[in-house]
Amino acid sequence: MISKCPRLTIAALRGGSGKTLISMGLSSFLKEEGYDIAVFKKGPDFIDPSWLSLASGNKCFNLDPFLMSTNELISSFVFNTYLKDFAIVEGNRGLFDGMDLKGKYSTAELAKLLDTPVFLILDVSMTTRTAAAILRGCQVFDPELNIRGVILNKVAGYRQEKLIKACIDNYCGIPVVGVIPKLRKNLLKERHMGLVPYQEREQAEEIIYWARDIVKKYVDIKLIKDITVKVSSLTVDYFKSSSPCSIPVKIGFFLDKAFWFYYPENLDFLKSMGADLIRIDAINNDYIPDVDAIYIGGGFPETQAQFLANNDKIKGDLRNKIEQGLPVYAECGGFMYLGQSLIMEDKEYPMVGVLPVKFFLEKKPQGHGYTIIEVCESNPFFKVGNIIRGHEFHYSKPFITDTKDIKFVFRVIRGNGICDKKDGLCRKNVLATYTHIHAKGHNTWAEALVSAAYLFKTKNRNYRMKLKF
Numbered sequence: 001m002i003s004k005c006p007r008l009t010i011a012a013l014r015g016g017s018g019k020t021l022i023s024m025g026l027s028s029f030l031k032e033e034g035y036d037i038a039v040f041k042k043g044p045d046f047i048d049p050s051w052l053s054l055a056s057g058n059k060c061f062n063l064d065p066f067l068m069s070t071n072e073l074i075s076s077f078v079f080n081t082y083l084k085d086f087a088i089v090e091g092n093r094g095l096f097d098g099m100d101l102k103g104k105y106s107t108a109e110l111a112k113l114l115d116t117p118v119f120l121i122l123d124v125s126m127t128t129r130t131a132a133a134i135l136r137g138c139q140v141f142d143p144e145l146n147i148r149g150v151i152l153n154k155v156a157g158y159r160q161e162k163l164i165k166a167c168i169d170n171y172c173g174i175p176v177v178g179v180i181p182k183l184r185k186n187l188l189k190e191r192h193m194g195l196v197p198y199q200e201r202e203q204a205e206e207i208i209y210w211a212r213d214i215v216k217k218y219v220d221i222k223l224i225k226d227i228t229v230k231v232s233s234l235t236v237d238y239f240k241s242s243s244p245c246s247i248p249v250k251i252g253f254f255l256d257k258a259f260w261f262y263y264p265e266n267l268d269f270l271k272s273m274g275a276d277l278i279r280i281d282a283i284n285n286d287y288i289p290d291v292d293a294i295y296i297g298g299g300f301p302e303t304q305a306q307f308l309a310n311n312d313k314i315k316g317d318l319r320n321k322i323e324q325g326l327p328v329y330a331e332c333g334g335f336m337y338l339g340q341s342l343i344m345e346d347k348e349y350p351m352v353g354v355l356p357v358k359f360f361l362e363k364k365p366q367g368h369g370y371t372i373i374e375v376c377e378s379n380p381f382f383k384v385g386n387i388i389r390g391h392e393f394h395y396s397k398p399f400i401t402d403t404k405d406i407k408f409v410f411r412v413i414r415g416n417g418i419c420d421k422k423d424g425l426c427r428k429n430v431l432a433t434y435t436h437i438h439a440k441g442h443n444t445w446a447e448a449l450v451s452a453a454y455l456f457k458t459k460n461r462n463y464r465m466k467l468k469f
Contacts, residue, residue, distance in 0.1 A: 002235045003078040005038065006228040007087035008148075009111040011095045012121040013134070018153045018180070019121060020048050023090040025215030026224075027056040028208050030086055038084040040077065042107050043092035044370070044391040044436065046261040046298065052090065055208050059264040063089065063114075065105040066370050067389050067441035070113065071236075076265070076440055077114055078236040086228070089116060095138060099370075108145050115232050117148035119177060119224065124164055125154045132167035139172060148227050151178035151219065177227075178219035187211075243274030249453035252291035256281040258308055259333055261298035261436075269439040269446035270295070275453065282337065286313040293327040293453035294318075296334025298436060301351075302361050302396070305342050309349040322354045325459075327380055327429040327452035332394055335425070335432035340401065355425055355432060356402035367392040371415030371423075371435045379409040379426045381448040388442055390435035392416065410435070429456070 010023045027037050037056040040063050041049040049060035061080050063073055081087045091107030095118070098106035111118050120138065124131045131152070139147055150168060155161050165176045187207045215221070251270055253262065259282060267277060278289050283304060288294070301308055308315075322328060330338055336359045342349045344361035375386040382388070388410075398418050400406075410417065410424035410433065417423030417434060424433045429452065439446050 001078055001082055001237070002233050003081040003084075004231075004233045005081040005084050005087045006225065007081065007089065007114070007116045007231055008224065008228045009042075009089040009091055009107065009114075009116045009118045010121065011091040011107050011111070011118050013123070014094045015092070017121050017123050018151075019090050019092075020051060021211050022121060022151060022178075022215060022219070023048075023088055024051055024055040024208060025211035025213075026219070026221070027052060027088055028212035029216050029221060031055070031057050032212065035085040036083075038081045038087040040080075040087065040089040041092070042089060042110050044393075044438070045092060046263075046436075048090060048092075050260070051208075052088075054204060055211070056088075061264055062438065063110060064438060064441070065110060065113075066099070067391070067438040069441070072440045073110070073113060074234060075236040078234050081234075086225075087116075089114070095120065096141065108142055111146070112144060114234065115146070117146050117228055117231065119149045119151060120147055121151045121153050123153050124160065125156075125182075128160055128163045129167045131164045132171045135168060135172050135174075147174060149175050149177040149224065151180065152176060153180045154182045155179050156182060175220075175223060177223050178215075180214060180218045183214070243272075244447050244451050245274055245454035247454065247457065249275050249292040249450060249457055250278050250290065251275045251293045251295060251449065251453055252278045252280045252289060253295045254280045254282050254297065254334065254337075256283050256304075257299075258282055258301045258304035259297055259299040259337070261331075261333070262295075263436075263438050263440075266295075266297075266437075266439040266446065269443065270450060273446050273450040275450050280314075282314060283307045283311060286311075287317045288314065288321055291326075291453075292457040293329070293449055295449065296328065296330040296337060298332035298334065301333045301336050302342060302344055305344070305349040308337065308351065309342075315350075315352045319352055319354055322352075322428060322430055325429050325456060327449070327456055328431070329381060329449055330430070330432040331436050332392070332434050335434060336396055338430065338432050339398070342396075354430060355427060356400060356404075356406065357425070358399045358401060359396040360399065362395050362397050365393065365395055366397050367394050367416040367434055369393075369415060371417070372413040373410040373415070373417070373423055373435055374413055375409060375424075376411045377407050377409040377424075377426070379424065379431050380429045380452045381431055381445065382409070386444075387413075388435070388437060390437045390442075392434045392436065394434055 339357035408422035
């Protein structure tokens with residue numbers, strides 16, 4: 001499979017510099033112009049991708065060199081840009097920020113791997129000629145990086161703009177493709193070191209229009225398109241996953257205001273394995289539909305704690321089905337939902353109660369960053385000895401109230417986990433963890449969940465057939 005899609009990477013010198021604003025605005029503008037846009041986010045982030053999905057009208061896929069191999073990264077990019085009109089990759093943190101001296105896993109390394117032109121956002125607050133020195137430093141720091149344009153952000157006025165542009169032209173030799181003034185208002189609110197998810201914003205569409213209008217007014221989109229159309233082709237071998245089961249299975253997944261963080265690939269892999277995905281709303285549904293397994297992703301259940309606590313019907317139904325052996329895989333927010341309660345600001349909100357854990361919401365992150373875990377105990381989904389890469393990001397602090405009938409199945413090599421360098425709480429056919437896994441980096445996960453659903457389905461079918469006779 002070959003992708004010739006015009007593409008670019010939006011990068012900056014640090015986080016909070018306007019990457020998401022520009023990426024959203026450009027995606028929305030091109031969509032309005034009739035382009036079919038492929039959008040990507042570098043790193044494990046899940047909030048920015050949700051905004052990019054809303055802006056572009058397409059799924060946003062994560063490209064994470066820590067979680068995925070080089071072949072998996074390239075294949076994901078090629079598969080998801082094939083027949084698209086334009087591709088936008090939003091970087092994360094600073095352009096060269098990685099995990100070691102050589103910038104391993106950085107936005108710069110990803111841009112070189114995918115051979116994408118880089119457009120660098122420069123915050124020029126209270127500076128002029130120094131902006132050119134910084135940009136020139138980036139060029140010299142890594143000559144192999146294809147920096148093709150710069151967007152000036154927070155420009156105070158025409159005199160500052162004129163001088164900075166002249167300096168960049170003279171010392172750097174690349175075009176200024178955008179000049180964004182200091183904005184009187186910023187509709188992109190932040191929380192927990194990131195943007196507030198669009199699922200919690202009533203004015204989400206208004207924010208997209210606002211970002212689009214900024215890009216439309218202050219960015220030379222024609223010049224950007226002229227630069228990005230001259231990119232090389234990317235090639236990858238095509239392969240198709242096959243289902244491990246002869247009978248189709250139904251897998252429920254929670255999707256509502258509390259639980260919405262799912263890597264698109266995770267759900268796509270389950271579908272490619274033959275699973276029929278059934279959406280479940282923990283806030284508004286009264287019962288769990290007829291499914292053979294459940295996947296509860298991450299999110300912010302603390303923002304919907306009262307609504308989740310009030311829905312006793314679905315909590316009771318889920319609890320009963322788990323006691324009957326229903327396989328459930330839960331990550332982070334889903335883990336919190338399966339616990340006894342969620343405690344914040346001296347108020348306790350009862351959750352499902354199948355795991356003997358109470359969660360206290362803290363003001364500082366209790367786990368933040370990439371994780372490496374080893375499977376050290378038997379469980380319904382992973383083989384003992386497997387090494388899994390993922391990431392964690394949570395403000396909740398768990399308190400185990402009873403150790404009876406539970407076990408930890410992961411040993412944490414890197415990260416925090418639940419407690420004492422342990423993660424993966426297992427009870428019956430439930431496995432709950434703080435670690436988020438990307439199916440592209442651990443493709444046996446989807447097969448394992450589908451297989452667990454298949455075993456549950458066939459066991460129940462045989463049992464029902466016995467009752468008939």
